[in-house]
Amino acid sequence: MLEKLYNMGCLDYQRLIRMFSSKLELSSNASFVLMSILDNYHTNPNINSTNLAAYMGKSKAEVEESIVELLNLDYIQIQLVMKNGKSTESYRLSPFFIKCERLLSELKNEEEENDIRAINSVLEENLKRALSRQELEQVSDWLSDGKSKEEILDAIDFVKKTKNSFRLASVNKELYNSQNQAPAKGNDMITSVFAQMVKS
Structure with a gap:
């Protein structure tokens, strides 16, 4: 790439x-x-x-x-x-590019792990309990589907403000309802940290 x-x-x-x-x-x-x-x-x-x-x-x-x-x-x-x-x-020069791709992938993984921790923390705060294994997998699935941390936190905030009780299913519904209003961003290698390397 x-x-x-x-x-x-x-x-x-x-x-x-x-x-x-x-x-x-x-x-x-x-x-x-x-x-x-x-x-x-x-x-x-x-x-x-x-x-x-x-x-x-x-x-x-x-x-x-x-x-x-x-x-x-x-x-x-x-x-x-x-x-x-x-x-x-x-x-x-291929060895140099291969090494940098590996470093960018590691950086991308680190950023995703940080995003997961931040999202999990906000969810646990709203649910007032630790997340189950299934719920932890749900958060990873959102990110794998191309949802950004900001989109997920916005959906959490929306559910918190508009629903009588906070449920993960409501967050999931809000996230995928919003998909009809905006194109998916994707989660391929050219996005996020890789996109930072493209000349403007």
């Missing part, structure tokens, strides 16, 4: 690298070299350390040191290919 967005020119890869700078465990120099590779890859997939050094205004030795770091962390792969009778470097 991310590599496809990058190839379309739609990926904010600088934001992606900054966002996960600590989890990627890159030195600042390696981060800048990686950004420079991504800057140039569209126009020159066979960019090499000499070209990168000139582009960045750094010595070739500094750039090569960072490239070794990127290789050791398996964020890039380099193959030597023959071009006009000469061998030249060819970069593969």
Whole structure:
């Protein structure tokens, strides 16, 4: 997904690298070299350390040191290919995108877990008891169906204000009645945290 967005020119890869700078465990120099590779890859997939050094205004030795770091962390792969009778470097960036997709999925899961805890807390406050296993599964189902935390909390608030007694079934009914008034947002990978990486 991310590599496809990058190839379309739609990926904010600088934001992606900054966002996960600590989890990627890159030195600042390696981060800048990686950004420079991504800057140039569209126009020159066979960019090499000499070209990168000139582009960045750094010595070739500094750039090569960072490239070794990127290789050791398996964020890039380099193959030597023959071009006009000469061998030249060819970069593969797929490992970097795969790693970032994994990190984004982990972040998405963390956000969903936080949302579930927040929703469960509000429901238990209104029901004045702990949720049953079936009720906990219901909350997860809402999120899996593409309902956002805000939509669920709005439905809870509506039921609280308009019904004589608070019941989870009423919240469920309100959520899916509202589905007829607005299109489902979906819960695929491009939504939520993934959408933050798309250039505006």
